[in-house]
Every structure is written in C-alpha cells, then in structure tokens.
Amino acid sequence: MAVPSFLGTSIRREIKTIEMHTSGEPTRIVYAGFPFLTGTLLEQRAAAKAHHDGVRKSIIHEPRGHKDMYGAVLRPHTEHVDSSAAHMGVLFLTHEGYSTMCGHATLAVSRLLVDCCASIDDPSSPLSQEEAIFPQRTALQFVPSEGTSGEDIQGDVEVRLHVPCGVVRVVVPAVRTHSGFRADSTRRIRYLSVPSFAAATDITVAIPLALQWPALAAQGRTSVVADVAYGGAFYLFVTATALGFPASLEAPDLAALDEATRKVKTAFNADAQLKQRYLHHPDHADLQFMYSVFVTEPGSGAAAPGTQGADTGVCFFADQQVDRSPTGSGVQARVALAVAKGQRSMGQSWTYHSLLSRASEGSRRGFVGTPVEEVAVGERKGVRVEVSGWANYTGVATWVVEEDDDLGEGFDFEALGSRSR
Structure with missing residues (x-):
C-alpha cells in the first residue's frame, strides 16, 4: 500500500503489515520496514529487544494498537532458514515484549505464506510483492489429496516456521489453481508442536x-x-x-x-x-x-x-x-x-x-x-x-511515524493509572 506523496517529507518510519485474526485474536504481520537484524533468531530477538523496542511499541501500543494487540515479524534469514531446515523465521510481539511461541500467530503466518504461492507457476509473472514477502516460496510443495480431480485440486502444503522455541511444522490445506496454489480456508490449518x-x-x-x-x-x-x-x-x-x-x-x-x-x-x-x-x-x-x-x-x-x-x-x-x-x-x-x-x-x-x-x-x-x-x-x-x-485476513496497512511525533512512538494509556481493583 503506497503512502500518499504529500506525507513523504514528514515520515520518519514506515512499516507495512498484513492484518489477520485467528478465532478473534489479532496478528499484525510485519513484512517490510522492520530494522535490519542479523545472527541467529534468538540473537535477532535479543537485538530487537535491546535496540529496536520502540518499533514494537509503535505498532503494538496505542495509537495504532491496543492493550491486547499481537504481532509477528517475518525473518527471511535465520540459521534454520539459511540451512533449509525452515522456510521462514518469525519473531512474536506482545504488548509487553517478545514471546517465544504463539500458536495462533503460527496458523496466521503459515496461511499467509501459502497464499504467497498463488502465482508461483506463472512464468510471465514479474518479481512480485509476494516474492518480496516470502523469498523461499518456491521451496513449498503442493501435495494433492488422493481422489481429487477437477479444476481446483485439493491438497496440503507443509510450511516449516523457525520460531524462538524451535522449528514448527505446519500443514496448510490448499487448492491447486492454474498458476500455483492457495490456502483452502474451509479446512483447518494444523501444526506439530515443539516438545511440550x-x-x-x-x-x-x-x-x-x-x-x-x-x-x-x-x-x-x-x-x-x-x-x-x-x-x-x-x-x-x-x-x-x-x-x-x-x-x-x-x-x-x-x-x-x-x-x-x-x-x-x-x-x-x-x-x-x-x-x-x-x-x-x-x-x-x-x-x-x-x-x-x-x-x-x-x-x-x-x-x-x-x-x-x-x-x-x-x-x-x-x-x-x-x-x-x-x-x-x-x-x-x-x-x-x-x-x-x-x-x-x-x-x-x-x-x-x-x-x-x-x-x-x-x-x-x-x-x-x-x-x-x-x-x-x-x-x-x-x-x-x-x-x-483457522486464520482469516482483516486488512492490509502501511503505518507511519512522523518526525517529532513523541506519542506516535506508542504509549500505554492504562499505565497512567492503577490497575488494582
């Protein structure tokens, strides 16, 4: 989503997100604009906490978020992604900080990644936004279900997500189309947990x-x-x-x-x-x-x-x-x-x-x-x-922070008073 040109000179930070919910719980998925991070996923998590926590607050706290907002940041390079053990890394954002595992966001992110493959088999398709969001999308494999036929063939796609507590295997129901495949929102997404x-x-x-x-x-x-x-x-x-x-x-x-x-x-x-x-x-x-x-x-x-x-x-x-x-x-x-x-x-x-x-x-x-x-x-x-x-989309957004906007960096209104009752 392009930002109107008249905002250009006043913007200090711009972050692009895809908005989803899983059984009502929001997931604000950051796919562009988060600060550059290197190292292992846990090192990236530590660096985000130590040096870029203001970015988390600006998209999770008010005025863009709220007390119960939740977020996820796509990390296309981690030790497990680079070794091909995972397709994408993810950092989870809460109002408090950075959680280590989130099942509802895992379901949402996995559906998003599979939907990035809708035009994967179209040789005439130029470098797309979907490829920019998910560089490893050609590594996903569609496995058709037995006995399915017709124009839209049902099947499954496995997505391996590298989250802070390990690699999680997710199976996203999908439908084969003329140019690729997309998630089938009528069937449950399922993942196999880390040892619990x-x-x-x-x-x-x-x-x-x-x-x-x-x-x-x-x-x-x-x-x-x-x-x-x-x-x-x-x-x-x-x-x-x-x-x-x-x-x-x-x-x-x-x-x-x-x-x-x-x-x-x-x-x-x-x-x-x-x-x-x-x-x-x-x-x-x-x-x-x-x-x-x-x-x-x-x-x-x-x-x-x-x-x-x-x-x-x-x-x-x-x-x-x-x-x-x-x-x-x-x-x-x-x-x-x-x-x-x-x-x-x-x-x-x-x-x-x-x-x-x-x-x-x-x-x-x-x-x-x-x-x-x-x-x-x-x-x-x-x-x-x-x-x-299940996971569903709710919107697409470009969030901006203007120069000299202190409140735009995020605030916690409830912290101004007592939570004791």
Whole structure:
C-alpha cells in the first residue's frame, strides 16, 4: 500500500503489515520496514529487544494498537532458514515484549505464506510483492489429496516456521489453481508442536497478604493450587474455583480474574524456589519465565467433530493481555498436562475453547489438540501435540511515524493509572 506523496517529507518510519485474526485474536504481520537484524533468531530477538523496542511499541501500543494487540515479524534469514531446515523465521510481539511461541500467530503466518504461492507457476509473472514477502516460496510443495480431480485440486502444503522455541511444522490445506496454489480456508490449518511437557501438577502457590484479592480473602485462604506446563512457553494453569470464583466461566468477571491472575503470577515469580524448580527447560535458558496464567473450566463447550470432549479457558499472558483465541501454545501445554495426569491418551483429540469461540460458533472456532508422539525433554516425559484451527485476513496497512511525533512512538494509556481493583 503506497503512502500518499504529500506525507513523504514528514515520515520518519514506515512499516507495512498484513492484518489477520485467528478465532478473534489479532496478528499484525510485519513484512517490510522492520530494522535490519542479523545472527541467529534468538540473537535477532535479543537485538530487537535491546535496540529496536520502540518499533514494537509503535505498532503494538496505542495509537495504532491496543492493550491486547499481537504481532509477528517475518525473518527471511535465520540459521534454520539459511540451512533449509525452515522456510521462514518469525519473531512474536506482545504488548509487553517478545514471546517465544504463539500458536495462533503460527496458523496466521503459515496461511499467509501459502497464499504467497498463488502465482508461483506463472512464468510471465514479474518479481512480485509476494516474492518480496516470502523469498523461499518456491521451496513449498503442493501435495494433492488422493481422489481429487477437477479444476481446483485439493491438497496440503507443509510450511516449516523457525520460531524462538524451535522449528514448527505446519500443514496448510490448499487448492491447486492454474498458476500455483492457495490456502483452502474451509479446512483447518494444523501444526506439530515443539516438545511440550508438564512441569508440575497440583503445586501450592502461597499468596501473601499484600497480594490477596477479595474473592480469595473472603474464603480465608492464603494459597492457590495450580499446575505448570510448557508448550513453547511456560503456563500456570488454575481453575476458577481455585481462585475463589464460581466454577463456570459463563459471563465471568474479567476485571476480577485479571486482578487474581496478575497477583498469582506475581506471587509465583516472587518465590525463588518455585521458579528454580518448575521453570526449567533443558535446552533453552531464554525460555525459563512464566508467560501466562490460564484459568480453565474443564468439560465445558461444544466438542468439534472427531473429538472426545471440550474444555474452555481464558488466557492472561505477557502483561495481562487477554487472548481472544484458545491460545495455540496454551493448548500444547494443556494437552501435555492432560497426558501427564492420565486424562488423555495418544491420538485422543480434544476441543479447546476461548470465551469467544465457545460463545460465537459452537465448536467451529475452537482449536483441536491431539497428542501424537511421546518424546523426552531432558529427563522429563513430554509429547508433541498437533494443534489445528483457522486464520482469516482483516486488512492490509502501511503505518507511519512522523518526525517529532513523541506519542506516535506508542504509549500505554492504562499505565497512567492503577490497575488494582
């Protein structure tokens, strides 16, 4: 999208994005204008945090974003892309910083990359914007489904994404066209997770007096029982009743849940022994932090066809962003946790809902999580999880920051007041 010429002399920064959502959760995908980064993907992530964090704030914070905005930056050169182990690298952006794994953005980015191949077989096509967005697009292979015929042949395309926690394999349903192939939005995109595992079950998190919230204090309780699991990031899982609220998440008090989950996370992070014991990953020291508190309601919501049941949950991640989707990396962790507790067996599929997906279209917008392979993660037993869902486009944008525009660099309006309730 071209910027009008009359803006040219006043623009200090210009960033181009494709806007998508996955079950309602936004993904602002940056394909041009992000500062030049080199090195491994984790080195690029560190450099972005240390030297270019203002760029993140300018597109995720207000006035262009909001408290719950999410973003992804395409990285066409990483160690795994350059070795052909991956097709594209991705950095994930939150209101707080840079997350290590994001399932909903993985689904969105993968669909975008496949759609860049719509004219891949057209020899008369000039150097296109699609090729500029996705230089490795000719490496993608369309595999037709058995028994399909006609003008538009159905099939699948595998996309290998290099994300901060590893390489994720994504299968995007596609349709063959006269000049290439494009994503088939009528079928679920699915990806195979990085090794996920339960770090702890039924642990007690002490809540000091200064961090207690009204619902907990009213019951005379000073602790919360929770689980810890890893799905590309570490999650603390807790039921609503463990927090002192009604078991049902039907029309919950989000302000009260926000306060409770924030304080539980603070209490967990203040306990050095809990952090040292449970936030350990044998391969990735950079990933050893509590990313989210996930409030769950087991057994609720409509089960998608082919699944044996459903759960609903609401995810408060990073600096208390609320995920509109069922949270892909959270599904990975929840499946690993269910397997560790003996509640799920290999190959048993389950539907996972957010508050929005449960309320909007029955089972269609929920994610499906299936444990498909047992793996070792250091000395722990873990699993690889297949997660599936849909992603849709919402727009295309060119964002600009003018010279001498302080507020245009991004601001957090809520930080001007207290979030305590």
